[in-house]
Amino acid sequence: MDYHHRAIEQKWQKFWADNHTFRVANISDKPKYYVLDMFPYPSGAGLHVGHPLGYIASDIFSRYKRLKGFNVLHPMGYDSFGLPAEQYAIQTGQHPAITTEANIKRYREQLDNIGFSFDWEREVRTSDPSFYKWTQWIFMQLFNAWYNKATDKAEPIVTLIAHFASHGSHGLNAVSDDDTLAFTATEWASFSEAQQQRELLKYRLAYLRESTVNWCAALGTVLANDEVINGVSERGGYPVEQKKMMQWSMRITAYAERLLRGLEIIDWPDPLVEMQRNWIGKSVGASVRFGVPVLGDGQYIEVFTTRVDTIYGVNALVLAPEHELVETLTTAAQKAQVEAYITQTKKKSELDRMADVKAVSGAFTGSYAVHPLTGKDVPIWIADYVLAGYGTGAVMAVPSGDQRDYLFSVHFGLPIIPISDAQQLDGQADPTKEGRYINSDIINGLTYHEAVQALVAKLESIGAGKATINYRMRDAIFGRQRYWGEPVPVYFRGELPQLIEVDELPLLLPEVDKYLPTETGEPPLGRAKDWKYRGTFEFELSTMPGWAGSSWYWYRYMDALNAGEFASKEAISYWRDVDLYIGGSEHATGHLLYSRFWNKFLKDMGYVPEEEPFKKLINQGMIQGRSNFVYRVLDEQGRGTNTFVSYGLKDQYHTVALHVDVNIVSNDVLDLEKFREFRPDFADAEFILENGKYICGHEVEKMSKSKYNVVNPDDIIEQYGADTLRMYEMFLGPLEQSKPWNTNGIEGVYKFLRKFWKLFHNAEGDFAVSDEAPSKAEWKALHKIIRKVEEDIERFSFNTSVSSFMICVNELTDLKCNKRAILQDLCIVLHPYAPHITEELWAMLGNAPGTLSYATYPAFNPEYLVESEFSYPISVNGKTRMNLTLPLDMEQLDVEQTVLTNEDIQRYLEGKPVKKVIFVKGRIVNVVV
């Protein structure tokens, strides 16, 4: 019998489904192992061969872990809220739930084709009310919590209320808005309910605040910073403007330090850790207050600096043009100039501002601040190199130590004062921390560390500053003016947001007549009829952002059907955290940061046990498209003819390159018949061939329909089978590396599986396995692969395993091995990679069908690999000259003698005196002359 992949694969996929082979229990004697994939957004286009790359790797790993005796949780689901379904709904009027359902069905079919070992009984969909009920529930927990810096964790809001009731705001160390009130316990008691609520909102981890948001009028929505690229929306490329708006936000900044600390205990790729570190952007420095007499007594401008030691070099304060004090500070004489400058910067788009980094601009306000240490006047300027959103939106300019300040000062003729004897100011600033300070009053002669200490102490003692830590990361906006997302479980009593009752969850997404903003500019939910809480109060009309559901979904898999909790305590305490998470690096600062934040919060509230949710993380590379081109010959007027010239001859003609469907090209050779059917206008195409073939050109591009380079896994599976697809995707190269998909080469993997199949069959094609004892060489081939695959999988080097399987099967074929003892173990070792063919052969070997998934991975026995001899490469002066087989237990002196007296070696020595012989046992002999 030949290897018929289609029949075998369908048979086993059905078997696994019918027998619930991959159903996994939350109780087990085995150690647990949780393998998670980043779940997909089910788009209308379906899967292409790039999508399953990570899933195949995680499936191999899961199947391997099962064979190694672990209880493996390996679930899959859908991140099914999202823009494309809504965009489609806007265009067609079809409810996004319907398109989403259809897309999920298609995804499921495609996934099932590949033979994954997911426990589908745990499937989650973020858009399903039984799931988003708990997303809303977590939101409510966040609303009902504050961050206590004293205990360094989030606490229920009741503990804050208790503190206010007994101590007022005194002694509180909390993360909050800037405008909190100071009050006593008695004053708190005297506050109205509304006043109290207003104050509490300044502390809640989910809170409302007026934020400047990226408003995209064309999309009718607010975008996150990472959705705005170069001033236009990532999706669609529409213009984005800054707009003030009441927005739900998440106080992720409360967790900045813990998010940073956690990076040290997790096993993630360095670039990803680095990206998160930069995103959080911690700077240690000081805040310094510069008094501003014109604003009134005791009024000041606060700046943040990482170089407080340079404070005596300050020649100006520079504010962001958007700074709130600019208008007040501008004197009548400077008014025209300042206003002109502000108009000019406002006009500049984000893009211009970035392109213009080197152009210095700014304006003098006419006012002066007072240097807190010298008492001297410091002019106050505005300039757009100072960003309103970072620090305090104001900087102290130190031209000798900061290049931007230097350029600014040179441009506007401000004095440049050197502050260190080590500074070299030849046309640029010198930020050195070496040397001793000069022109710096109380720190003259001190070193950097001494100076910082002395200055912070001094500033603190006069109330003009303190040591401060600043983060680049901002609180995350948690709202979208869109329809297809989780409703926020909040209604309004006047201006004040109130939570609905827990037993009223889920707050279902209401029906609307259109998926567009209302005429008055309200989000689509404003269109819902009679959508009021208890018939009276307005619901929140924005929905949650895309990252809400994905910030906790891995817990739902642990107990996906639980109606009473997001997951039971027992399930969570058994599975705890994700042992291996595989996904793309594009989620580095979005999903992976928000998930860590929610996880820490859930831990603070006692719902989950681990500080970090994803112990180990692997980024799979992107699979790019590999486009093929044909070259249409142009006539003298530059018009296209119906003649196409092969790649190698195209330079002899005037041609234009056209994309051609990669599915009608094989090894860059065009299928002429299929090409004529490809487009009606190609029906009578003629070809100029080379060597009888039409060779196509190629280029690496994004995989997309318009480039005709999309390869559907279903087509590959139809032709070669899922086992071939799985192994070929791995064979393509290291998992982490991005690479173009190229179907060339898949034949090699397909041939391998047929060769493997043939080991179990005789020349007539009948199943024929021998019970004889294997030879030494056969044992050796087996145990080499047992060890190799184990090592490779543990370091996620799947491509090298595939090569080793090929070597092993080549060896066994050469040995004509059909011994049961060898082939049965080989089935187990290969099973994670090629589950269908191995299940089939396993059953043919007489094992109970379907038991292979839970077989025991064979133990490696080093005795089979022990060698008594080794063929040493003999090199002279580092250049390999020949090989010499010597016993492995031969020691240096004997080796030297054998080698040096060898006739062939003598030739290379040319009679020169031997200086030294390097001998590394089992490796090499190097003669130095």
Add this chain to the structure above:
RNA sequence: GCCUAGGUGGUGGAACUGGUAGACACGCAGGACUUAAAAUCCUGUUCGCCCUAAAGCGAGUGCGGGUUCGAUUCCCGCCCUAGGUACCA
């Protein structure tokens, strides 16, 4: 600019802690089987020189240096590619 990863045959890639560079596979060339094709199998395939052949010689892992008996691997400088980031005080 900064951060990170990477540059190896015609192609994808291998070489794990400094020890035979190019495993494995594709492609290509030649051959066997076949009426023929497909499938299968065998041989060769880094480049250059020499040669009927056998054998031999030289160069070679982006470029230039260094350490070492020995470097794709470690160090210094540079070039290029991809991803991230954008005046962060």
